[in-house]
Amino acid sequence: MQTILRIGTRGSPLALAQARETQSRLMAAHGLPEQAFEIVVIATSGDRIQDRPLSEAGGKGLFTKEIEEALLERRLDIAVHSSKDMPTTLPDGLELSAFLPREDARDAFIGKAARRIADLPRGATVGSSSLRRQALIRRMRPDLDVVMFRGNVNTRLRKLEEGVASGTILAYAGLKRLGLEHVITDLMSLDDFPPAPGQGAICIESRAGDADTHALLAAIHDVPTGQALACERAFLAALDGSCRTPIAGYATVADGQLSFAGLILSPDGAQSHEVRSAGLASDAARLGDAAGREVRAKAGETFFDGWA
Structure with missing residues (x-):
């Protein structure tokens, strides 16, 4: 059978699991066989750079640049991403569908x-590549030694076994998708340890105006997730999505109503500013933008300038 859709993805085990989930949902929604799809693995700059934080190397776009180029060059039909890896501004001609x-x-x-974390010995080493997680750990336990920890899930787990931290x-979402829940020793609460905007959500990117592809994707689109992510991404955009400022944000949608909580922190976790808002889910992007502007006003511009 002729391939109907070429699905672009990074090559990590988690990225491949997310691409296969997308494929399975499309197969079920449209009654299509596996051979109607081709999963195309593309290496990204973010995968190749392992020796320094992404904030120093160029930011979130390092995980999407080469895949988006392939989309624009029509070597792919769609791209599957972790939503938290997506920059708030997409290249001209592409959209999250x-x-x-x-x-x-x-x-x-x-x-x-x-x-x-609360039970770790004083001065223990905790590894993370995320500025948000680093700041939240330091806020909880200023005595801990927080070190940069890059690599895919399996690489980080191996480093842990080797005693690096x-x-x-x-x-949690990534570990569940990989069937690795058994390695978890504690789940962090959303209140004490809020997630990155987009965490836990898989997004699908395509060329703007590609009606046939959009019709296929409409059958697997989850409206509440899309609304929650519209709010979170607008919050991030209002803060310029800085890779050098730790940012957390999480929206939930129920019965047409949206609730959002956002947080920005200094990298040492000593300073933070929170914002909460609620309203119609259909107004998600405006609510997120307003929350971002509110927390920016609370913090003042020097808060963001201080860590650049």
């Missing part, structure tokens, strides 16, 4: 020296 139902957005702690934090 669908979101799959969101997984649990919480972070998970994997501890070797203790089951919970006493613990690390990974997205």
Whole structure:
């Protein structure tokens, strides 16, 4: 059978699991066989750069640049991404056309020296590549040594086994998609350890105006997830989505109503500013933008300038 859709993805085990989930949902929605789809693996700059934080190397776009180029060159029909990896501004001619139902957005702690961060010995080392997680760990336990921890999920778990750190934090959703829930020693609460905007949600990017592809994707798009992500991404955009300022944001949608909580922190976790808002889910993007502007006003422009 002729390939109907070429699905672009990074090559990590988690990225491939997300691409296969997208494929399975499309097969079920349209009664199509597996051979109607081709999963195309593309190496990204973010995968190749392992020796420094992404904030120093160029930011979130490093995980999407080469895949988006392939989309624009028509070597792909769609691209499957982790929503939290997506820049708030997309290249001209591309758009986010669908979101799959969101997984649990919480972070998970994997501890070797203790089951919970609170129980780690004083001065213990915790590894994370995320500025948000680093800042939240430092806010909880200023005595801990927080170190940069790059690599895919399996690489980070291997580093933990090798004793590079006493613990690390990974997205619960990713561990579930990989069948690795058994490694988790503690789940972080959404209130004490809020997630990154987009965490737990798979998004699908396509060429703007591609009506045939959009018709296929409409059948698997989850409306509440799309509304929640519209709010979170607008919040991030209002803050310029800085990779050098730790930002958390999480929206929930129920019965047409949206609730949002956002947080910005200093990298050392010592300073923070929160915002909460609620309203109609259909007004998601405006609510997120207003929340971003509100927290920016609370913090003042020097808060953002201080960590650049």
